[in-house]
Amino acid sequence: MPSLVFAVPIFDKWLVYAPLQRVAALVNHAALAEFPEELRAALDESPEAEPRPRSGPVSPQFLGLVPTRACNLSCVYCGFGATPCGEQMDLRLAAAGVDWMADYSARAGRRTLDVHFFGGEPFSAPDVVDVAVHRTRAVAAERGLLPRLEVATNGVYPEPRARFVGDYFDAVVLSFDGFRAVHDRHRGCFDQVAATARVLAASPTELCFRMCVAEDNVEQLAETVDWFSEEFRPYSIDFETLQPTPESERAGLRPPDPYRFAAHFLSARRAACERGVEPVYAAAVTEEPRLTFCPVGNDTLILNPDGRLSACYLLERDWQARGLDLNLGRLGTDGGMELPGEDIERVRQLVADKPRCQNCFCRWSCAGGCHVNHSYPGCSLTYDDFCIQTRLITACSLLEGLGFASLADDLVADRAEMQRLALRPSDKVGAP
């Protein structure tokens, strides 16, 4: 029997999943003991190699720019501790970062020059964004590359800035948590965010809403998707459950129950698909086996306002609290780049070691989630809420892919059955 076959219980049947063969099947108990010939043949086909940490020269997919950690909002769940004022990246440093990425992209034979902006709120440092955007487009034109600009933003700025974003960015991830009452409770400035969303919806940019799901809006996911789709026609909606922080706890905001989240996500996903909007739960993407679902371990370089290059856009203090060092090097305003090979290797190897994931059927799709908040060294080996909801959503996705959508519906309507699946310590078939 192939060694990397997983199975999870779905009522009286079993969902068999072999991620390296890209095979999924729903079988009865007898067939689990002895696979039917057709399934056996599929599982006997040469599997893909297990995903391994990257090797060789550093090869970032994009340059991440953090123009500032400052932010013009004070979202109740934000743990960034951002204030309206804060260090802004030197304009020369932003240009140097873009130049390095352009050199790399041209040398590597890439067709695009990819620069993504994170914060804080990137537009709290508008001059840095202006310079970086135009420098990217200028050097891309010089080198025959296609500029590809993305930004994660709160959307709270005047209309001319929103028009600039819509005209110059290829993709915009706009934080938008739902209806007025929810959005204002979580983040504030609903009217301005909605106004920006309308401007972006009318622009050529690919508009993605990032929706923070908490206990107070989990019941409204499908309804919110209907409204978002009708009002703003986004390209995609990304559902992220609340990451608890001392700030969110003080505000009385709690993460959703993972079982309820899985059930409501399923309804919301259907509503989105019916309206031509792509629903995203990033941890349940099963297309290609992977060791990481985020920039960490993918050689991504995040350039911070102080010139530090890191693998992650979260705050340095947050990694350090987990005993992690995700710094990769440093870039100077003169373009001098320090990128020690041992630091690249350290971060590459980090993503390979996730003891909690070893026996989970999602180990190469979820890939352990966030390395700082979820799968950090020394984290609990027990499945937590993130694991539970991800295991349920992934199983439902596989069932839907097999044409058993109604079985997925039955599953998320039965909490005991969900628990049987979600809390199973090992999914490996034939494991002792």
Add this chain to the structure above:
Amino acid sequence: MSEYRAAEQIRWAVEAAGVVLINGATGAATSLSYPEAAIWDLITRGDSSEKIAAKLCAIAGLEPVAARKFVLDTVEAWRKAGFLRG
């Protein structure tokens, strides 16, 4: 330098390598590549010439004096061509 705005008949579209200006009255199109395309964006969003020049130093790798001259010369040329009013 006083503030400038796009002339009423001028429309523009952002493309990968720059900006295309279209005269709505005549249908004539003018392509702006970089760094002029950056100046067009910044001036139509209301930046002063000093601010544009400061950004242009980083966008185009120019020294401050050269950046300032470049901005002024470009704006003057656009004013004469009827792309800007002000």
